[in-house]
Amino acid sequence: MPDRDTLNAALAAAAGTRASGLVVRDGVAGLVLAVDGLDTAEAERLRAAVEVALRRVPGVTGVRIIMTAAKAAAPVGTAVRPDSAVPGVRRLLAVASGKGGVGKSTVAANLAVALGKRGLKVGLLDADIYGPSVPTLLGLPGRAQIEGGKLLPMAAHGITALSIGMMMAQDKAVIWRGPMAASAMMQMIEQANWGVLDVLVIDLPPGTGDIQLTMAQKLKPSGAVIVSTPQDLALIDARRAIAMFGEVGVPVIGLVENMSMFVCPHCGERSDIFGHGGAEDLGAGAGVPFLGAVPLTMALRAASDAGEPGAAPEFEGIAERVSVGLGL
Numbered sequence: 229m230p231d232r233d234t235l236n237a238a239l240a241a242a243a244g245t246r247a248s249g250l251v252v253r254d255g256v257a258g259l260v261l262a263v264d265g266l267d268t269a270e271a272e273r274l275r276a277a278v279e280v281a282l283r284r285v286p287g288v289t290g291v292r293i294i295m296t297a298a299k300a301a302a303p304v305g306t307a308v309r310p311d312s313a314v315p316g317v318r319r320l321l322a323v324a325s326g327k328g329g330v331g332k333s334t335v336a337a338n339l340a341v342a343l344g345k346r347g348l349k350v351g352l353l354d355a356d357i358y359g360p361s362v363p364t365l366l367g368l369p370g371r372a373q374i375e376g377g378k379l380l381p382m383a384a385h386g387i388t389a390l391s392i393g394m395m396m397a398q399d400k401a402v403i404w405r406g407p408m409a410a411s412a413m414m415q416m417i418e419q420a421n422w423g424v425l426d427v428l429v430i431d432l433p434p435g436t437g438d439i440q441l442t443m444a445q446k447l448k449p450s451g452a453v454i455v456s457t458p459q460d461l462a463l464i465d466a467r468r469a470i471a472m473f474g475e476v477g478v479p480v481i482g483l484v485e486n487m488s489m490f491v492c493p494h495c496g497e498r499s500d501i502f503g504h505g506g507a508e509d510l511g512a513g514a515g516v517p518f519l520g521a522v523p524l525t526m527a528l529r530a531a532s533d534a535g536e537p538g539a540a541p542e543f544e545g546i547a548e549r550v551s552v553g554l555g556l
């Protein structure tokens with residue numbers, strides 16, 4: 229195990245105050261390097277210098293550096309907004325990812341069901357209007373009904389849900405421009421009869437572009453959960469998502485690491501297919517709480533395809549930490 233003081237000294241000499249969040253696991257040193265104000269060549273030189281300096285420290289077998297030029301992280305730890313802007317709904321919780329395909333919708337659906345199992349009244353809004361997957365994840369293939377001019381969320385697994393996928397043919401491509409996408413989402417919130425909810429979980433589209441920013445600004449959620457895989461690339465995007473919520477003043481409740489590890493169902497051997505622990509390291513560096521890790525399992529994939537969420541035990545702890553973070 230490398231000596232922590234030697235590591236800190238080497239890091240300070242190479243990067244000054246630009247380095248943060250140093251974590252060492254199994255000889256691999258991970259850190260976040262802020263490269264604000266540097267051009268690409270300067271940033272690369274700094275990265276290389278940090279790597280060389282850390283590799284010289286006895287016991288270091290690898291170095292993992294997340295470079296970021298993002299703005300300051302969201303106001304973590306600040307009080308969650310007490311009430312949402314939607315009448316009857318106590319909290320709005322955004323579930324976001326910097327990158328597509330990291331399992332954001334899977335986490336949003338399982339988290340919503342796990343929050344419901346805690347006795348909370350939970351709604352799930354699929355704002356991922358370009359790739360709505362909530363109808364599949366909850367096993368709700370039908371169309372949403374309209375009553376008194378308002379959309380009626382559909383009920384399953386102890387929660388209620390609405391998705392653009394409940395309003396259109398399954399094989400129809402969604403080709404909407406940004407403003408239409410944002411307004412479709414607002415309609416599903418404002419022109420729907422959600423009734424009384426403790427929390428409305430919003431599965432945002434992946435990424436940190438204008439659409440996501442507009443949605444975050446319009447909704448002003450009480451808090452956000454960011455989903456990432458442990459890979460460096462996904463983590464860089466997760467860092468952008470943290471910065472995006474920071475820009476609009478939405479507290480980031482924490483990070484979930486999905487596809488954190490794979491345990492072979494045949495031989496029991498564990499493989500870290502996308503790495504492991506990266507989100508926790510990023511959280512430590514950015515001052516964002518780590519909410520938990522979800523392994524890559526056949527069971528979760530099969531349950532998701534079958535519309536049977538709620539069986540993966542990891543979501544119980546994540547839901548507990550989220551409800552504490554939301555003050556519920």
Ligand SMILES: Nc1ncnc2c1ncn2[C@@H]1O[C@H](COP(=O)(O)OP(=O)(O)OP(=O)(O)O)[C@@H](O)[C@H]1O
Pocket residue numbers: 325327328329330331332333334335356359361433434486487522523524525526528529530532533
């Ligand atoms: N922990 C996991 N174990 C096994 N399969 C998973 C896990 N998480 C997600 N998956 C599978 O990965 C695929 C992508 O997941 P999902 O649709 O939730 O990602 P996403 O980030 O919401 O994607 P996008 O927003 O880009 O549409 C799905 O087939 C899902 O069942």
